[in-house]
Amino acid sequence: MLEYAGGLINLLSSGAVTTIQIFFLTLIFSLPLGMVIAFGRMSKKKWVREIFKLYILIMRGTPLLLQLMFVYFAPYYWIGLNWDRFIAAIVAFSLNYAAYFAEIYRGGIESIPQGQYEAAQVLGFTKTQTFVRIILPQVIKRVLPPISNEVITLVKDTALVQTLGVSELFRVAKNESSRIFSTSPLAVAGIYYLVMNWLVTKALHAMEKRLSYYK
């Protein structure tokens, strides 16, 4: 029994590594991409704004599961391109999460009082300096709580990638569960997710605490 438990943990850990890779790669791409989309969404040009609005509508208005399958299968049906499942998953997740992050950033940026821009302008800061040194640090503090929500959801959403046949934590647990005719692999996988989110929550709290030096 104990021997089997060790084997199960080894097996699930290999799946968890894939899950963690999906998690970090998605964040690395979607966090900056969200900023680009937020700027597009706030563009002075109406047609640019409309394009990004439509993008956000599609990304937030359709199931992530559908997007995932679409990104992976569409190139195959269109041009016969058979691309890597893992890469397809990262692309789909990044595009989707970036839309959510964009709206959070936009809310943060728009909540900064006009007086901050004016004070910076009068002191002679360029637009870039104003954004990077005055606005952005304040935005980060304000958006951290809503970003945290999304990041925690992302940990759990990685389970969707199993539909593409990527052997991440959930798929490994599910297969093992059918094989040995027991739900214990699923329960252990649940503990894995819980621990990951516990760590994520701790890290995000630490960041919030670091930014609590001002109001």
Place this chain on the structure above:
Amino acid sequence: MLKAQNLVKKFNDNEVLSGISFEIIKGQVLAVIGPSGSGKSTMLRCLNLLERLDGGCVEVEGEVMVRTDDNGNVIYAPEADLRRIRLRFGLVFQNFNLFPHLSVMQNITEAPIRVAGLKPEEAKELALGLLEKMGLSDKAEAYPYQLSGGQSQRVAIARALAMKPDILFFDEPTSALDPELTGEVLKVIRMLAQEHMTMVVVTHEMAFAKEVADRVIFMDKGLIVEEGSPEEIFNNPNNERTKAFLNVLKSY
């Protein structure tokens, strides 16, 4: 030092400045008074390029910042020139607009380092000198949320002075302060006046305007109704509207 002619500013159909002309003279304090909505703040914001004029001409020591051609087109100097001209102005806001994520020291040194290109040590030294002058030497490492309104405004003044402006503008610098805190800010402005800092002060503090200003402009409904020395405006106003405005204030 600065010559403004026929300034016009509209917000949609609402004309806020209806053609005002005045001059800012080096080393003098110009007080701008008048009822709410008379265009005082808008005038200041236009001069500081926070709003764009719809007409008029502004010259800063002979350099044209903005002019209006014969067809009524408003032409601003190229962006690079405007940036340079802007650095000759400092503006102190009613609501301070300190940067909340930066310490008092960083609030003051950020622009001298990033914009004026001072070395961090030089900027820090400059800031310490200014803080001492403002009576805030012990607040260098504090953050804006830890300051009272009067302290915040004095930091804002120090921040503006750190860029060594030729003209310092004040947009109702004591209007957001509790009455017991206005004194400490007025004291600082008075001290700057004694050092012959060129200043334009939009204010509701009549006693202060009377005491500190070299010249006073009374504005109403987007026009300069009366201009003169403090004695002329406060003791001997010619215009009926000036008289009415000052009488209302006296009755409080």
